[in-house]
Amino acid sequence: MQRYILNRLLLSIPTLIGAAALVFLLMRLIPGDICVVRLGGGGGVVDPKAVAVCHAQLGLDRSLFLQFVDFVVGFAHGDFGISMWSGKPVIYEIGSRISVSLEIAILSTVVAVAIAIPLGTLSVLRQNSWLDHIVRTVAIAGIATPSFWLGIVSILLVLQISQAITGSPWMPPIDYVSLWSDPLRNLSIVILPALTIGYRYSAVTMRMTRSAMLEVLREDYIRTARAKGLLEQLVVNRHALKNAMLPVVTLIGIEFAFLIGGLVVTEQVFNLNGIGRLFVQAVQNQDYTLTQALVMLTVAVFILTNLVVDVLYAWLDPRIRFG
């Protein structure tokens, strides 16, 4: 198992370099100049001398080849460079935002799993009943509804309801504080985004749970377990659920990886200073170094999450062994 994990980690390195090289090239193919955007975005005069100074400061006056060499050498030393927009180290830019995205991702996953697995299981056990229909409708609604739209509507609902009840509209605070400095305030900020993202996430997971459970419950060993006289609860929890979790865990892993850096619009709706919002800014500002690093971060998250999922397989199904 350890050799397997080490091999997977080593294989991720060329994947990361490949992704970064692709982004390096693609970003430089997009027309535009970060210096002109930075100096001219307000509509005033863009002094060519100021642009030239900016190019020199950012190393954009050097050839593409030299820029790429610089990037690869930096990567080899663990130095991802300086953000071309803010001048701060890329590690700092990402580091100051990743905790927000991680917190939202974890909370949304908890919400999703807490909703999806019990409801998905219940739906199967009461197949074709009114409960099953409700659960399936809720799941389809969740898949069909964009989470950013749900976010906007939920904020409006909170405003309207609070105004109706108290006479003054209320919404959660908009300036983020960390969980460690003020847990209550932090939770009041993240609960709404976690619920809206978690709902959509749970909808997909619910459908997968239901479908996997349906398949497992039809297996011979489940019939044998029932024939032995085991309680239904034991049959479901001990025998069926664990076997049905393999595809569900895969899905949870993919969705979790997406939440780090993928919640571009949702983060804007809730004014969360996370990786998704940073990603959009970096691309819009044509901040090459930051965009490269963010792409590599996203690839790394997907690789790591898939690795964790694969390791979980071995725990869920002892028959799975890694050479």
Added chain:
Amino acid sequence: MTRRSGSLPANVAGALSAILVAVLATTPAPAQEPKRGGTLTYMIPADAPPSLDGHKENTFATLHATAPFYSTLIAVNPDNPSSTTDFVCDLCTEMPKPTDDGKTYTFKIRKDVKFHDGTPLTAADVAKNWEYIIHPPKGVSSARESYMVMVDKVENPDPETVIFKLKFATTAFLPALADPFAYIYPKGQLEKDPTWFEKNVMGSGPFKFESYDIGQSIKGVRNTDYYHKGQPYLDGFNAIFAAKQSVRVDAIRSDRAATEFRGMPPSARDELVKELGNKVTVQTSDWNCVNLLTPNQKKKPFDDVRVRRALALAIDQWKGAPALSKIATVHTVGGLVFPGSPLAATKEELEKMAGHWPDIEKSRAEAKKLLKEAGAENLKFELMNRNVDQPYKFVATWAIDEWSKIGVHATQKVLPTGPFYDALRHGTFEVAVEFNCQNIVNPVLDVAKVLPRSVYPENYGGYEDQKLIDLYNAMLHETDPAQQRVKMRAFETYALDTQVDTIMTPWWNRIIVHRSYMKGWKISPSHYLNLNLANIWLDK
């Protein structure tokens, strides 16, 4: 009529009451005494600014985040910010009269100013900063160097005196000096490392730096040593970055924030007023920003002045402006000069220029005739626009509709900012929706936008015209206001009517909605002005 002892006759009492009511109605209510205390929370409608350095940056995101920490030499009068000519001292003791035929300005600097670390601010600091702005050393970026071309040198003969010596007398100097980005940094730090201010704050303004969470918020606390005694009234401020408009509107609605200082579209204003009534106050002003429809004269048929003139004549500014103002942040029809300026054209003067005729049917008939003469009757082209809703896309959609009325078929191509600028700079467009947005109303410099690229690097019209340059220079060097106005008209008429180098659209309209408890702040024609928060107080 009976009269009780000790009381006035009814007719006398009635007359006195009437007089009292009249007196009370005409006597202005006494100004409220500002209350001290409280923290102002406001939104900054942007993501993280590129840096905190006012000398280097041009974006309002930097200014909204850092203006409260800094002082400037002079500023627009915060009690009269809508004026385009009323400047007052910030660091100086009084506004000087120019000497030496208008080429020398001598400022005396206050003696009671300290930087936030306690070190005194002297004329040497002011002089050094302005030297760096006007003549930046090698490797140092100054976004305002080109605004100060009239300055020959800055002298600092003693610790209290700064002298600006101009190459020529011009009315453009004082407004340029009042640029809100012209922060005064400590001389020692500026010389040691000019890039230090990109990530750090050390000013002498009404607020001291407290914290900056990048992309999240920036906070300041009252500077108890502030040299304008009694100010600031606030204990501190908290500025939160939020690029999305719905976040800002909801924040103001729920009183998570008092305001934002850029401007809102009419729909957001209407929503907040409807929901909150008199709990919010709306201030509006003409905005020193305008969209220009600029044909690329390096591409046929836009090299033909008849075609450009036809495009201008097709547009009904007078009807379009009030209609657009209901849905977009535009309002006032004007020429090249900001409408609130003494140099601006009157309605009668505008009506003589292409695109501003009072009779639109006659104007469009002339447009069709010109297109026919130029052989461009079924003209088709792409209008390149920036990917910004307000008011760019609204203005472009309106212009396309106006052109359709003379048989011109235009389509809109929207690009993100980077590729938009790239296309402008490489001339790969036919007609573009440009914009001219300046920090401070300085018409003499602001109209330079239409000068050929050989003189003004941000002109993308693809033309050269020595006559236009000569007209501009004559106007720039004119110091008599009446004569300068005449020369401005000549320049404007040549650019907009004779050559039609660009086509005006209605000037932007700045709408600020703020919580009514926020007092002391007055709107100005620029979202870069009047932002040091020194005169704001909270009536709650």
